[in-house]
Amino acid sequence: MDGEAGRNGDRIAQPWGERTPYGPGADWPVRVDQQLAEGLDERGVQRWVRSASLLHSNGDAMDIAVVDGRIAGVRGRADDRVNRGRLGPKDLFGWQANASPDRLRRPLVRRGGELVETDWDTAMGRVVEQSQRLLAEQGPSAIGFYTTGQLFSEEYYTLAAIARGAIGTNHLDGNTRLCTATAAAALKETFACDGQPGSYTDIDHADVIALFGHNMAETQAVLWMRVLDRLHGADPPRLVCVDPRDTPVARAARDSGGVHLAPLPGTNLALVNALLHEIIANDRVDHDYVEAHTVGFAELEKRVRDYPPEVAGRICGVDPERIREAARVLGEARRLLSTVLQGFYQSHQATAAAVQVNNLNLVRGMLGRPGCGVLQMNGQPTAENTRECGADGDLTGFRNWNNDAHVAELARHWNVDPVRIPHMAPPTHAMQIFRYAEQGSLRMLWVSGTNPAVSLPELARIRSILAQERLFLVVQDIFPTETAQLADVVLPAATWGEKTGVFTNADRTVHLSEKAVDPPGEARPDLDIFLDYARRMDFRDADGHPFPQWHDPESAFDAWAACSAGRPCDYSGLSHEVLRKAPSGIQWPCTAEHPEGTERLYADGRFRSAPDDCEHYGRDLVTGAPMEETEYRALNPDAKAILKAAEYVPAHERPDDEWPFALITGRTIYHFHTRTKTGRAPQLQAAAPDVWVECAEADARRCGLVEGDLVDVTTPRGAIRARVRVGGIREGVLFVPFHYGYWDTTGSGPEEGADGAGRAANELTPTDWDPASKQPLFKTAAARLSPVGNRGDETGADTRDDSGGAP
Ligand SMILES: Nc1nc2c(c(=O)[nH]1)N[C@H]1C(S)=C(S)[C@@H](COP(=O)(O)OP(=O)(O)OC[C@H]3O[C@@H](n4cnc5c(=O)[nH]c(N)nc54)[C@H](O)[C@@H]3O)O[C@H]1N2
Ligand SMILES: Nc1nc2c(c(=O)[nH]1)N[C@H]1C(S)=C(S)[C@@H](COP(=O)(O)OP(=O)(O)OC[C@H]3O[C@@H](n4cnc5c(=O)[nH]c(N)nc54)[C@H](O)[C@@H]3O)O[C@H]1N2
Ligand SMILES: [Mo]
Numbered sequence: 001m002d003g004e005a006g007r008n009g010d011r012i013a014q015p016w017g018e019r020t021p022y023g024p025g026a027d028w029p030v031r032v033d034q035q036l037a038e039g040l041d042e043r044g045v046q047r048w049v050r051s052a053s054l055l056h057s058n059g060d061a062m063d064i065a066v067v068d069g070r071i072a073g074v075r076g077r078a079d080d081r082v083n084r085g086r087l088g089p090k091d092l093f094g095w096q097a098n099a100s101p102d103r104l105r106r107p108l109v110r111r112g113g114e115l116v117e118t119d120w121d122t123a124m125g126r127v128v129e130q131s132q133r134l135l136a137e138q139g140p141s142a143i144g145f146y147t148t149g150q151l152f153s154e155e156y157y158t159l160a161a162i163a164r165g166a167i168g169t170n171h172l173d174g175n176t177r178l179c180t181a182t183a184a185a186a187l188k189e190t191f192a193c194d195g196q197p198g199s200y201t202d203i204d205h206a207d208v209i210a211l212f213g214h215n216m217a218e219t220q221a222v223l224w225m226r227v228l229d230r231l232h233g234a235d236p237p238r239l240v241c242v243d244p245r246d247t248p249v250a251r252a253a254r255d256s257g258g259v260h261l262a263p264l265p266g267t268n269l270a271l272v273n274a275l276l277h278e279i280i281a282n283d284r285v286d287h288d289y290v291e292a293h294t295v296g297f298a299e300l301e302k303r304v305r306d307y308p309p310e311v312a313g314r315i316c317g318v319d320p321e322r323i324r325e326a327a328r329v330l331g332e333a334r335r336l337l338s339t340v341l342q343g344f345y346q347s348h349q350a351t352a353a354a355v356q357v358n359n360l361n362l363v364r365g366m367l368g369r370p371g372c373g374v375l376q377m378n379g380q381p382t383a384e385n386t387r388e389c390g391a392d393g394d395l396t397g398f399r400n401w402n403n404d405a406h407v408a409e410l411a412r413h414w415n416v417d418p419v420r421i422p423h424m425a426p427p428t429h430a431m432q433i434f435r436y437a438e439q440g441s442l443r444m445l446w447v448s449g450t451n452p453a454v455s456l457p458e459l460a461r462i463r464s465i466l467a468q469e470r471l472f473l474v475v476q477d478i479f480p481t482e483t484a485q486l487a488d489v490v491l492p493a494a495t496w497g498e499k500t501g502v503f504t505n506a507d508r509t510v511h512l513s514e515k516a517v518d519p520p521g522e523a524r525p526d527l528d529i530f531l532d533y534a535r536r537m538d539f540r541d542a543d544g545h546p547f548p549q550w551h552d553p554e555s556a557f558d559a560w561a562a563c564s565a566g567r568p569c570d571y572s573g574l575s576h577e578v579l580r581k582a583p584s585g586i587q588w589p590c591t592a593e594h595p596e597g598t599e600r601l602y603a604d605g606r607f608r609s610a611p612d613d614c615e616h617y618g619r620d621l622v623t624g625a626p627m628e629e630t631e632y633r634a635l636n637p638d639a640k641a642i643l644k645a646a647e648y649v650p651a652h653e654r655p656d657d658e659w660p661f662a663l664i665t666g667r668t669i670y671h672f673h674t675r676t677k678t679g680r681a682p683q684l685q686a687a688a689p690d691v692w693v694e695c696a697e698a699d700a701r702r703c704g705l706v707e708g709d710l711v712d713v714t715t716p717r718g719a720i721r722a723r724v725r726v727g728g729i730r731e732g733v734l735f736v737p738f739h740y741g742y743w744d745t746t747g748s749g750p751e752e753g754a755d756g757a758g759r760a761a762n763e764l765t766p767t768d769w770d771p772a773s774k775q776p777l778f779k780t781a782a783a784r785l786s787p788v789g790n791r792g793d794e795t796g797a798d799t800r801d802d803s804g805g806a807p
Contacts, residue, residue, distance in 0.1 A: 059505020105521025213343015
């Protein structure tokens with residue numbers, strides 16, 4: 001399928017394609033990427049249907065090619081502000097998974113221990129019967145929902161209304177807890193409200209771009225193309241990269257005259273505190289900005305005094321001179337763009353460390369102007385919408401669950417009694433929902449659009465929770481996943497390209513994704529499934545009308561837009577029709593007064609942090625203890641940004657004699673998560689067919705290992721077997737990609753890792769989370785490496801040696 005049908009060369013070997021250099025302040029040139037089915041050329045395409053990318057949070061606008069009612073390829077949209085026509089490898093090839101022969105086509109129910117096909121009436125009948133029984137016997141707390149960052153706004157808004165407004169359970173969260181909970185928490189701590197301050201166009205203007213625990217080259221390939229094009233153009237920016245691995249970002253940072261810092265995993269906070277120490281000690285502070293727009297500077301100054309580069313250098317295992325050098329680059333920046341992602345978010349002091357990045361930009365006065373911004377990144381395509389719509393631990397519309405006026409306002413939108421909406425305690429976070437299921441108080445769990453039997457930590461425990469007899473497990477997915485195997489009822493969903501809805505990327509750009517083809521078999525859009533459940537449950541609003549009051553994507557969107565009006569994530573200027581006609585995606589807030597949307601938040605130095613307006617009163621960053629309303633009023637009466645400081649504390653699990661390595665986990669450019677889609681796209685699967693473990697050359701030598709050797713990686717939770725990749729990581733650290741579960745994506749059935757052993761990284765990870773955001777620690781564990789004594793062969797495509805497009 002590559003070659004003729006794809007423009008722009010072999011995008012497996014050259015993931016970022018050709019360079020289109022540009023200089024500061026110029027428009028990013030257009031480059032249209034396209035991939036069509038083998039033998040098809042453009043003239044054969046019958047229809048192009050508008051959509052955007054679905055295998056990351058970048059929001060690349062694309063059109064879906066349709067031939068004879070089937071998806072036959074994709075093309076980037078030249079007009080769009082996000083990608084100017086470009087697509088990454090996952091989007092160029094991933095669409096093939098839609099037509100995979102093992103898509104779920106009919107509902108399944110468990111009968112005599114086996115999952116068997118059935119009709120919708122039978123499957124939904126079981127779900128309704130269980131719900132009604134549990135509501136009668138135990139009340140709403142017996143029921144929980146665990147959803148995703150991969151559905152559409154309309155679907156999340158509906159699910160939130162059903163869970164909180166109709167059932168009245170507090171147990172609703174998204175896999176966004178594993179993903180962007182810390183992004184949201186860090187924004188809430190600094191700005192007292194979620195909402196991405198920066199814009200992707202900041203890349204066009206920045207003279208320094210700092211990436212904190214963010215392997216943008218592999219995880220937001222199109223945004224990285226934008227950075228590469230700046231690096232190849234006139235007056236290029238310098239990069240700062242903070243990552244224990246030698247990623248393409250790290251290499252580009254060194255080549256740009258910037259700095260790569262490779263701290264020991266779990267020491268980010270000490271490192272950023274030292275950067276702040278240097279910036280304050282050398283008076284690189286914008287005192288006017290700090291004075292006019294922030295509170296908390298004195299405390300921050302005092303706190304970071306304890307972190308001179310020598311101290312942080314010892315904690316992080318980094319040369320203090322490198323820390324000084326990085327602080328100089330950040331301190332001399334005229335336009336500083338900072339980005340943060342999982343290397344910071346999936347750690348024990350996640351929120352504390354991510355907040356210090358906000359502090360860096362605030363003390364330098366670098367916010368709300370072109371090139372000056374913070375991107376507390378998202379990961380999943382619609383994680384932003386999960387948060388906005390409140391299908392996670394947030395109240396719909398960035399409302400404050402702890403503010404009765406906000407709850408009442410939401411109740412008015414839904415036309416339900418405010419007491420029905422749980423708000424006496426913070427919404428239950430996902431790790432706690434699983435704990436309740438383990439302990440037996442939660443008896444029904446409805447999982448939609450996520451595969452926790454591969455993606456949650458400590459899988460042996462997760463499997464035993466999900467497999468319990470007493471837990472009624474509903475799984476709504478498009479494939480027979482590891483999680484679906486454990487379900488009592490499996491509901492077959494339609495997915496991207498088969499249903500219509502709205503989604504929003506990491507820089508608040510809203511796109512409409514339209515239905516291009518019919519879903520397979522009896523599969524139905526998630527929205528239809530949720531609404532069908534509501535009707536069968538006969539939920540009613542205060543006037544006795546069926547609740548939710550909406551019935552299709554368009555009416556659901558309009559209800560959501562109305563509910564968001566006046567809140568920071570204001571969609572009131574948007575509709576399906578507006579988005580269908582707009583040449584490009586539009587950034588919220590978008591209102592009648594600002595129909596073009598809003599490029600940057602807080603450009604006027606005004607925040608949504610007034611005590612009556614804010615989404616959250618904040619927490620103690622070290623313990624996670626929530627602040628009271630009165631404390632918040634005293635701290636921030638004038639709606640400023642908050643500079644919050646925190647001391648470094650070591651991770652709970654650190655390497656020792658028995659477990660000598662620090663284990664981190666993450667991603668490769670070719671796969672998305674548990675590979676349910678990318679594992680079914682032949683080019684992507686061939687590029688990275690099986691799990692591997694990355695280790696430093698010195699460590700390999702010490703263990704007597706060479707490239708391709710088979711090893712067991714063991715932690716106190718479990719073991720996996722993988723082939724060794726040597727190099728590209730700091731000594732003492734191991735990296736395992738988390739994409740590989742046991743279910744075969746190419747045929748249909750169980751498949752195991754090299755040599756028959758387990759291969760999911762989460763067999764190894766601990767049940768532990770950041771106290772503020774409650775995000776699990778996928779990047780902190782202590783591990784052991786033992787050779788299996790079987791000399792290996794190839795480990796698959798290797799992005800380390802890929803210089804395609806690298807500067
Ligand atoms: N190809 C691809 N792209 C994706 C996805 C995918 O599965 N595949 N998933 C999407 C989603 S949902 C997400 S959330 C994003 C995630 O995007 P990223 O956060 O960029 O991806 P990760 O590989 O999880 O982690 C980033 C880096 O953190 C580093 N790291 C590990 N521990 C530490 C530490 O203690 N400190 C520091 N400073 N760095 C550390 C790792 O070495 C890794 O290079 O990607 C999105 N895009
Ligand atoms: N060790 C380790 N673990 C991690 C991470 C890590 O870095 N390391 N990262 C974490 C992060 S950031 C994330 S985001 C999670 C991701 O973890 P998951 O959410 O479990 O990963 P996915 O494979 O994306 O699961 C999405 C599921 O939804 C299904 N699906 C796709 N489209 C639709 C649809 O339209 N409707 C429905 N109903 N289903 C659909 C897919 O088939 C798939 O089974 O993993 C987390 N786990
Ligand atoms: Mo994520």
